[in-house]
Amino acid sequence: MIDIQAIKQRFGIIGNDPNLNRAIEVAVQVAATDLTVFINGESGTGKDVFPQIIHQNSSRKHGSYFAINCGAIPEGTIDSELFGHEKGSFTGAYDTRKGYFEVADGGTLFLDEVGELPLATQARLLRVLENGEFIKVGSSKIQKTNVRVVAATNVDIPTAIEKGRFREDLYYRLNTVPIHIPPLRDRKEDIKLLFRKFASDFAEKYRIPAVQLTPEALTMFENYRWDGNIRQLKNVTEQISIIEKERLITPEILRNYLPTQTALPMIFKDESKADSISERDILYKVLFDMKKDITELRKTVDELTSGQMPIATPINATVINHVNEANLVDYENTQDAEVEYLQEKQATDSLSLQDKENEVIIKALRKYNGKRKDAAKELGISERTLYRKIKEYDIKM
Numbered sequence: 381m382i383d384i385q386a387i388k389q390r391f392g393i394i395g396n397d398p399n400l401n402r403a404i405e406v407a408v409q410v411a412a413t414d415l416t417v418f419i420n421g422e423s424g425t426g427k428d429v430f431p432q433i434i435h436q437n438s439s440r441k442h443g444s445y446f447a448i449n450c451g452a453i454p455e456g457t458i459d460s461e462l463f464g465h466e467k468g469s470f471t472g473a474y475d476t477r478k479g480y481f482e483v484a485d486g487g488t489l490f491l492d493e494v495g496e497l498p499l500a501t502q503a504r505l506l507r508v509l510e511n512g513e514f515i516k517v518g519s520s521k522i523q524k525t526n527v528r529v530v531a532a533t534n535v536d537i538p539t540a541i542e543k544g545r546f547r548e549d550l551y552y553r554l555n556t557v558p559i560h561i562p563p564l565r566d567r568k569e570d571i572k573l574l575f576r577k578f579a580s581d582f583a584e585k586y587r588i589p590a591v592q593l594t595p596e597a598l599t600m601f602e603n604y605r606w607d608g609n610i611r612q613l614k615n616v617t618e619q620i621s622i623i624e625k626e627r628l629i630t631p632e633i634l635r636n637y638l639p640t641q642t643a644l645p646m647i648f649k650d651e652s653k654a655d656s657i658s659e660r661d662i663l664y665k666v667l668f669d670m671k672k673d674i675t676e677l678r679k680t681v682d683e684l685t686s687g688q689m690p691i692a693t694p695i696n697a698t699v700i701n702h703v704n705e706a707n708l709v710d711y712e713n714t715q716d717a718e719v720e721y722l723q724e725k726q727a728t729d730s731l732s733l734q735d736k737e738n739e740v741i742i743k744a745l746r747k748y749n750g751k752r753k754d755a756a757k758e759l760g761i762s763e764r765t766l767y768r769k770i771k772e773y774d775i776k777m
Contacts, residue, residue, distance in 0.1 A: 382404075382405055382408050382409070384404055384405065387404055387408060387433060388404070391429050391432060391433055392429070393426070393429060394570065394573050394574050394577050395567055395570035395573060395574070396569065396570065396573075397562060397566070397567040397569065397570050399560070399562040399566070399567075400561070400567060400570070403430065403559050403560065403561055403562075404430075404433065406557070406559050407430050407433045407434050408433065408434075408437050410434065410557045411433065411434045411435075411436075411437035411438040412437070412438060412439070414528055415557050416509060416528075416529050416530070416531070416553065416554055416555075416556045416557070417430075417431075417434060417529075417530045417531070417556070417558075417559060418530075418531050418532070418555040418556070418557070418558050418559070419431070419530065419531065419532035419533075419558075419559045419560075419561065420532070420533065420534075420537075420558060420559070420560050420561070421532070421534065421560060421561030421562070421563070422534050422561075422563045422607075422609055423534045423608070423609065423611070423757055424564075424608045424609030424610050424611035424612060424757075425561040425562070425563055425609045425610060426609075426610055427492070427532040427534075427561055428447060428490070428492065428532070430530070430532075430561070431445075431447065431488065431490035431530040431532070432445070432490075434488070434528075434530055435487075435488040435490075435528075435530075438488070438528065440486065440487050440488055440528055443484070443486040443487030443488065444483060444484045444485075444486070444487035444488075445484075445487055445488045445489075445490070446480050446483070446484050446487070446488075446489050446490065447490040447492060448461070448462070448480060448489065448490065448491055448492065449492045449493055449753075449763070450491055450492060450493045450494055450496050450497050451492075451493035451496035451756075451763045451764050452493075452752070452753065452763045452767070453764070454764065454767060454768075455498050455764065458497065458498065458501050459500070459501055459504065460473075460477065460479065460517050461479060461480065462479050462480050462481055462501065462504070462505070463479040463481055463482075463504060463514045463515065463516055463517060464476070464477050464478045464479030464481075464482055464516040464517070465477050465479075465516055465517035465519075466517065466518035466519045468518065469516075469517050469518020469519070470517065470518065473517075473518065476516075479514075479516065481508060481514050481525045481527055482514075482523065482525060484525075484527050485525050485526055485527060486526055486527075487527065487528070488527070488528045488529075489529050489530070490530045490531075490532070491505075491529060491530070491531045491532070492531075492532050492533075493532070493533055493534070493535075493762070493763075494532065494533050494554065495533035495534075495535030495537060495540055495545075495546060496533075496535070496762050496763075496764055499545070499546075499547065502546065502547045502550050503547070505550060506547065506549060506550045508525065508527070508529075509529060509550075509553045509554070510553065512524055512525055512526060512527075513525075529554070531554045537551050563606070563609055564606040564609040564610055564613060565604075565606050568602045568603075571601055571602050571606075571613065572598060572601075572602070574610060574613055574614075575593065575598075575601060575613065575617055578614050578617040578618070579591050579592070579617055582617065582618050582621040582622070586621065586622065588621065589627050590621075590627070591617070591620050591621050591624065591628075591629055592627060592628055592629065593628075593629050593634075594628060594629065594630050594631070596630065596631045597629050597630055597631050597633075597634045600631050600634055600635075600638070601634070604638050608757065611754075616637045616638070619637055620633075620634075620637055734773075737773075738773045738775070740759065741755070741759065741766070741769055741770065741773065741775060742775060744758045744759050745770075745775070752766055752767065752770075
């Protein structure tokens with residue numbers, strides 16, 4: 381029989397939620413096998429603990445254990461990190477390097493944020509999972525590895541599959557045994573326990589009395605959505621512990637630490653609307669279609685004035701009655717000017733947007749003392765995208 385409490389105590393898990401207990405139970409049961417495990421849950425729910433439970437309760441516990449954040453590794457080097465590379469295989473490859481799948485042979489690899497992997501890397505990963513084979517970057521030699529893979533993501537994989545950003549066959553190969561970690565808002569009874577634990581830890585760390593919540597403040601705490609889950613709860617508790625002189629926290633005090641909306645504006649593209657057409661795209665299409673119609677109309681007038689077309693048709697009568705060459709040229713010039721204005725405005729808007737984007741990224745990085753993962757979470761983008769933006773804008777922290 382599985383001793384859930386012993387597992388919690390060993391790995392520092394706090395809470396008595398039935399869904400949490402079920403997730404721990406499944407992790408311990410599957411540990412004795414070599415099945416691939418797929419952990420799904422929101423960011424900040426503590427997904428990183430479960431691969432350790434699986435590894436430490438398996439026959440591989442004396443082997444290597446590596447946790448890799450796939451979203452934090454630049455796309456150009458992810459294959460080298462996972463599978464290794466040969467000397468000279470790309471610029472900067474001065475020596476042959478072993479990848480995680482080679483180094484962790486006989487152990488366990490935890491691939492966090494696996495939903496951020498490029499499609500080419502997904503194909504390589506699928507081969508390892510199916511055959512235990514991989515090829516280093518720049519090599520043609522097939523190598524074998526015996527690695528247990530545990531993957532996790534907060535991405536909606538079925539939606540990513542529909543949009544062509546994640547391989548369906550890889551998903552089913554990873555999802556042999558699924559484990560879902562419930563979000564904190566579904567574990568309301570655990571919020572009080574977590575707050576007390578964090579308050580006690582910070583009191584000991586900073587040598588100050590532990591903060592406590594009034595019954596009304598506790599109710600507010602339990603009813604809060606906690607989009608950042610346990611990580612957000614821990615951060616809020618630390619802020620209150622350090623900043624507030626009063627040790628008994630009331631709802632009035634608590635409101636200063638529980639924002640009703642995201643602190644920074646979301647200026648990045650919404651992935652769920654990636655395939656939609658913007659208003660600017662529609663406007664340009666209308667203008668260019670209009671210019672095309674004007675060109676055809678001008679051609680008709682030219683043919684009329686040169687006597688190449690009969691005037692008896694209804695369309696020609698309309699042209700004669702309502703259009704003359706001078707007016708047509710003025711109208712076309714007006715439309716050309718509008719298109720040029722829109723193009724110039726787009727360039728100006730683009731520069732303005734880049735400046736605003738740069739400013740918001742710097743604010744987010746300063747808010748989290750340069751921690752890219754937390755800043756990316758605040759901005760609503762992946763850590764890889766934030767890394768690329770930092771390089772693009774040459775942001776120095």
